[in-house]
Amino acid sequence: MLLPAPNRDILARRDAIVRRLRALVPDGVVADQAGLTAFDGDALTAYRQMALACVLPKSKEEVSAVLEFASREGIAIVPRGAGTSLSGGALPLPDAILMGMGRMNRILEIDYENRCVIAEPGVTNLSITRAVEARGFYYAPDPSSQIACTVGGNVAENSGGIHCLKYGLTTHNLLGVEIVLPGGERVRFGGKAGDGGLDLLGIVAGSEGLLGVVVEATLRILPKPPVTRTLMAAFRSVPDAGQCVADIIGAGVIPAAMEFMDRNCIGAVEDYCSPGYPRDAEGLLIIEVDGVAADAASAVKQVTEIAKAAGASAVVEAFDESERTRLWAGRKAAFPAMGRLAPDMLCMDGTIPRHALPRVLTRMAEMSKEYGLGFCNVFHAGDGNLHPLIIFDVMKEGELARAEAFGAAILQLCVEVGGVLTGEHGVGVEKRDLMPTMFSDIDLAQQQRLKCAFDSAGLFNPGKVFPSLSACVELGHMHVKGGRVPFPNLPRF
Amino acid sequence: MIVARTEADVIDAVQSALARGRTLDIHGAGTKRNYGRPVACDDVLDVSTLRGIVSYEPAELILTVLPGTPVAEVVSLLAEKKQRLGFEPADWGPLQRVSPGKATIGGVLSADVNGAAAIRYGRARDSLLGFRAVNGLGEAYKAGGKVVKNVTGFDLPKLMCGAMGTLGVLTEVTLRIYPQPSRSVVLILRDVNVEDGLAFLRRIWQSPLEATGLGYVPASAPLAHMGYVGEGAAFMRLEGEPETVKDKLAALRAIAPGAQEVEIADLFASIAGGAALAEKNCDVWRIFVPQTEAPGILRQMQTPLFNVDWAGGASWLGLPAGANGAELRAACEKAGGHATLVKADEETRGRVAPFTPEPPARRALTRSVKAAFDPKNIFNPGRMWKAV
Numbered sequence: 001m002l003l004p005a006p007n008r009d010i011l012a013r014r015d016a017i018v019r020r021l022r023a024l025v026p027d028g029v030v031a032d033q034a035g036l037t038a039f040d041g042d043a044l045t046a047y048r049q050m051a052l053a054c055v056l057p058k059s060k061e062e063v064s065a066v067l068e069f070a071s072r073e074g075i076a077i078v079p080r081g082a083g084t085s086l087s088g089g090a091l092p093l094p095d096a097i098l099m100g101m102g103r104m105n106r107i108l109e110i111d112y113e114n115r116c117v118i119a120e121p122g123v124t125n126l127s128i129t130r131a132v133e134a135r136g137f138y139y140a141p142d143p144s145s146q147i148a149c150t151v152g153g154n155v156a157e158n159s160g161g162i163h164c165l166k167y168g169l170t171t172h173n174l175l176g177v178e179i180v181l182p183g184g185e186r187v188r189f190g191g192k193a194g195d196g197g198l199d200l201l202g203i204v205a206g207s208e209g210l211l212g213v214v215v216e217a218t219l220r221i222l223p224k225p226p227v228t229r230t231l232m233a234a235f236r237s238v239p240d241a242g243q244c245v246a247d248i249i250g251a252g253v254i255p256a257a258m259e260f261m262d263r264n265c266i267g268a269v270e271d272y273c274s275p276g277y278p279r280d281a282e283g284l285l286i287i288e289v290d291g292v293a294a295d296a297a298s299a300v301k302q303v304t305e306i307a308k309a310a311g312a313s314a315v316v317e318a319f320d321e322s323e324r325t326r327l328w329a330g331r332k333a334a335f336p337a338m339g340r341l342a343p344d345m346l347c348m349d350g351t352i353p354r355h356a357l358p359r360v361l362t363r364m365a366e367m368s369k370e371y372g373l374g375f376c377n378v379f380h381a382g383d384g385n386l387h388p389l390i391i392f393d394v395m396k397e398g399e400l401a402r403a404e405a406f407g408a409a410i411l412q413l414c415v416e417v418g419g420v421l422t423g424e425h426g427v428g429v430e431k432r433d434l435m436p437t438m439f440s441d442i443d444l445a446q447q448q449r450l451k452c453a454f455d456s457a458g459l460f461n462p463g464k465v466f467p468s469l470s471a472c473v474e475l476g477h478m479h480v481k482g483g484r485v486p487f488p489n490l491p492r493f
Numbered sequence: 494m495i496v497a498r499t500e501a502d503v504i505d506a507v508q509s510a511l512a513r514g515r516t517l518d519i520h521g522a523g524t525k526r527n528y529g530r531p532v533a534c535d536d537v538l539d540v541s542t543l544r545g546i547v548s549y550e551p552a553e554l555i556l557t558v559l560p561g562t563p564v565a566e567v568v569s570l571l572a573e574k575k576q577r578l579g580f581e582p583a584d585w586g587p588l589q590r591v592s593p594g595k596a597t598i599g600g601v602l603s604a605d606v607n608g609a610a611a612i613r614y615g616r617a618r619d620s621l622l623g624f625r626a627v628n629g630l631g632e633a634y635k636a637g638g639k640v641v642k643n644v645t646g647f648d649l650p651k652l653m654c655g656a657m658g659t660l661g662v663l664t665e666v667t668l669r670i671y672p673q674p675s676r677s678v679v680l681i682l683r684d685v686n687v688e689d690g691l692a693f694l695r696r697i698w699q700s701p702l703e704a705t706g707l708g709y710v711p712a713s714a715p716l717a718h719m720g721y722v723g724e725g726a727a728f729m730r731l732e733g734e735p736e737t738v739k740d741k742l743a744a745l746r747a748i749a750p751g752a753q754e755v756e757i758a759d760l761f762a763s764i765a766g767g768a769a770l771a772e773k774n775c776d777v778w779r780i781f782v783p784q785t786e787a788p789g790i791l792r793q794m795q796t797p798l799f800n801v802d803w804a805g806g807a808s809w810l811g812l813p814a815g816a817n818g819a820e821l822r823a824a825c826e827k828a829g830g831h832a833t834l835v836k837a838d839e840e841t842r843g844r845v846a847p848f849t850p851e852p853p854a855r856r857a858l859t860r861s862v863k864a865a866f867d868p869k870n871i872f873n874p875g876r877m878w879k880a881v
Contacts, residue, residue: 196849202651250552252672
């Protein structure tokens with residue numbers, strides 16, 4: 001994975017830049033090597049890189065001041081939440097200021113009457129729910145990293161989670177943001193009642209730090225469903241499980257969650273935390289339904305019938321809350337459980353039409369043999385969002401490249417069957433070079449012109465998302481300041 | 494009038510407009526001609542002929558259609574498979590004094606026209622998964638995808654919704670669709686004033702009943718076939734399997750013992766379409782405010798002509814013809830919302846900004862975004878704001 005060559009001029013000015021940052025954010029600059037090591041990457045662990053300096057602002061004003069300075073000096077910015085991105089969205093660049101938002105971690109307002117919470121970007125996902133659950137509300141997007149990941153990062157990545165089948169991604173639960181643009185100016189999009197303008201809020205969600213830094217978010221909270229019921233269905237074959245998923249959705253049932261694990265994953269999870277999954281099953285579905293009691297009951301009945309008809313060897317329901325938690329604990333531990341099997345892991349994230357599940361699952365098993373690498377399948381089956389986990393050892397010659405090639409082949413397969421490269425993890429650096437498998441040059445140029453409308457100098461998170469770093473002027477964008485092409489020394493990568 | 498029957502026709506039309514320096518008025522069924530600033534374009538590009546179902550996979554809950562396809566056609570196609578559009582687009586035809594049932598899918602997406610169920614399933618922007626379009630450089634491109642969960646690249650489908658055709662010409666749209674519950678019940682709470690009615694609707698909205706319609710209609714701006722409502726009536730719609738609905742009704746009675754089942758044809762469609770104001774001699778505004786703020790604004794404006802949708806999140810309001818709406822806008826802005834002029838004569842729409850005026854930083858950004866899609870200002874120039 002090639003990243004833009006660092007700008008030598010900026011590297012040479014590092015000391016002066018750090019001094020200036022300390023003046024702007026007196027107690028929030030990390031510039032020593034040991035300190036920067038703590039910020040040298042995110043959950044795409046194969047890539048590590050030190051930032052030029054890391055700044056940890058505490059207020060919107062400090063964010064504005066740093067961005068104004070960076071823009072004036074032509075220094076790139078990499079925004080960072082909790083660093084849980086699986087696509088390298090927060091990977092630092094050696095000539096860029098890494099802006100960590102973790103200290104802006106206050107909940108500013110809870111408005112139950114209008115069902116929303118206003119939070120600073122560094123508030124963790126889970127703490128939104130914690131703050132409102134006593135009154136019977138919750139925040140729906142629940143990425144597996146929810147204990148650590150932050151609201152700002154969720155907005156940037158348009159994070160999903162287990163329950164987005166019914167309740168949507170971050171973008172569907174986001175009412176408003178305040179962002180700081182390159183140059184330091186603050187703008188608001190949306191709000192408790194929208195803003196009546198172009199839907200720039202919709203663009204910011206999932207923009208992967210390319211358009212601005214989120215300094216405040218208004219989130220929709222939902223009333224907690226009175227009844228939640230969780231089922232586990234075991235299958236003797238993976239395609240049977242895939243068929244069951246398609247049949248459930250096709251029957252008009254929209255479960256709150258529908259998760260799949262294959263035999264490799266079941267074994268790893270059983271070894272790790274013994275949730276009580278049947279080790280002999282080839283595929284396992286965890287299906288959760290919620291709503292008023294009768295709603296959940298009718299869904300349980302339908303799901304059970306469909307699963308049996310699709311060939312489930314067993315369908316069992318969690319009989320109480322602790323069993324329900326135990327069933328989920330296994331699914332949520334899939335990453336760490338697989339992580340014990342090998343030093344390194346790549347988690348892919350393609351989405352496919354549900355009818356293609358049996359075909360894609362079969363083909364992936366063949367590919368695993370072709371590439372000689374182990375993998376397991378754990379994914380959000382209800383919305384066709386696959387998370388194949390490829391295990392490898394980065395210390396073994398050629399394994400990283402082989403793992404990446406395997407991952408790329410999986411994602412190409414996803415696109416081939418009518419799907420997409422990423423369902424919830426983002427493009428980042430990880431899938432950047434695969435963008436042309438899904439988008440033409442014209443498609444990508446259109447997206448990049450939008451980027452230019454926000455960031456004409458290309459200072460925000462360069463090297464992420466787009467496979468070529470075209471200067472805005474080449475894209476026909478009109479807002480080029482003083483005729484300067486940004487980063488004249490940047491090679492194509 | 495240039496008639497486009499294929500995407501290639503649209504490309505030709507745009508390239509020709511580019512070459513000749515002409516502007517294009519993008520025209521679907523023409524049901525919202527009077528929405529937005531008056532625009533004088535050099536040519537009309539008729540896209541109502543870009544019509545037809547590209548693919549419909551009921552088991553995937555995904556539908557791909559050409560944007561000139563009438564909403565009514567899509568709705569009846571989905572109904573055959575017991576499915577529906579989650580944003581339940583209203584028909585603004587009667588409000589705009591054009592015949593009903595004509596609006597196209599591309600039109601309701603572009604104008605961000607929604608209906609009652611949007612309070613549960615999200616607005617047009619939440620249903621549009623992907624699209625193909627022709628930009629102002631005469632290039633066809635695509636964005637989004639044809640699956641329900643996708644974060645690959647910028648979420649351009651959101652941006653196209655509500656952009657009034659100022660960013661490009663849609664040539665294909667892919668929508669997320671939803672199962673149609675087998676039972677749907679409308680309840681009425683009669684003789685409540687707007688404060689009490691909306692407070693009641695908010696309690697429903699804060700409960701787990703997943704209502705798919707929450708509206709208030711005052712006696713002063715009644716809907717057809719509504720019957721006696723006293724001072725006014727709060728309406729709610731509950732849906733699900735029969736057993737589920739029974740459960741929800743029981744829970745609802747705990748919140749509102751006085752609520753009664755009622756059958757009024759097209760009730761929520763009428764509320765969402767602003768039908769109560771269609772025949773009145775007034776300008777029609779749509780206000781969006783936090784739910785709690787709606788009663789205060791309605792009281793302040795002292796107009797008897799209003800209908801409330803989304804438990805107060807969106808309301809229709811009638812003001813005297815030609816009013817500049819400054820007081821309404823100020824009140825909405827103070828309340829954390831905004832107001833849009835949906836229907837007025839041409840002179841008024843030219844004088845009063847129909848779309849919410851933008852603060853300077855935002856205005857600059859909007860213009861840059863417009864330029865990113867339509868650098869030569871070919872599409873509906875000035876329909877939303879000057880220069881956009």
